[in-house]
Amino acid sequence: MKKSPIRRSKNPVSFQQKQKQQLMLAFGFYAVLIVIAAMGKLSWSIVGWYALIGAVTYLVYAKDKQAAQQGRWRTPESTLHLLSVLGGWVGAMMAQNYLRHKTKKSEFRLAYYLTVIVNLAVLLYLISGGDISQL
Template sequence: MIRVYAGLALWYLVLSLLTFGVYWWDKRAAIHGNWRVPERTLHMLALLGGWPGAWLGQCWLRHKTRKASFRVIFWLTALLNLLLPVALWWARWE
């Protein structure tokens, strides 16, 4: 079970770094008026495990913080990700 959690932690780390980079890229594009990353892509990265990087991108870069509907979906993706380790732990006991 420890390998599962270690693998999950590594997955979250890699996806978080990637997601933060995409947020940085999108913020830069917004400033310069260039092609933007679709919100759907940002949400998918967060859902796949990059939500910590997305959260840091929102805080540190002040990106995607004004649109309430975006933030609601983001926090739902974070909640789903936080429930995954709990579900794995719960399944261990059954």
């Protein structure tokens, strides 16, 4: 029985292009946070929180990747998702892409995207001052 050929996109995105896109998304997100804070719609402490939790999340992913390679104790996936939902999703995105970690498990990726949606919904709520109609 003949297998059908694998269909490939006519314009596949290279790994380097994907890295650049995600880096631009990360910088863009932080830039938007800074602009919103400068407009007085968001506390500067929240901007600082996003930067801090993003860096911590990246480091936790890096530690987990190293542990996986060395057969040591791993960080629970629930911890990685908790960090993402608390605002570390940008650091998680960068770690997944640059470290090529946690990219193959579709269940994990789905849960990750849900944490991003939940976090952004909470952020919109904070920006609106608790009144979504103000957005």
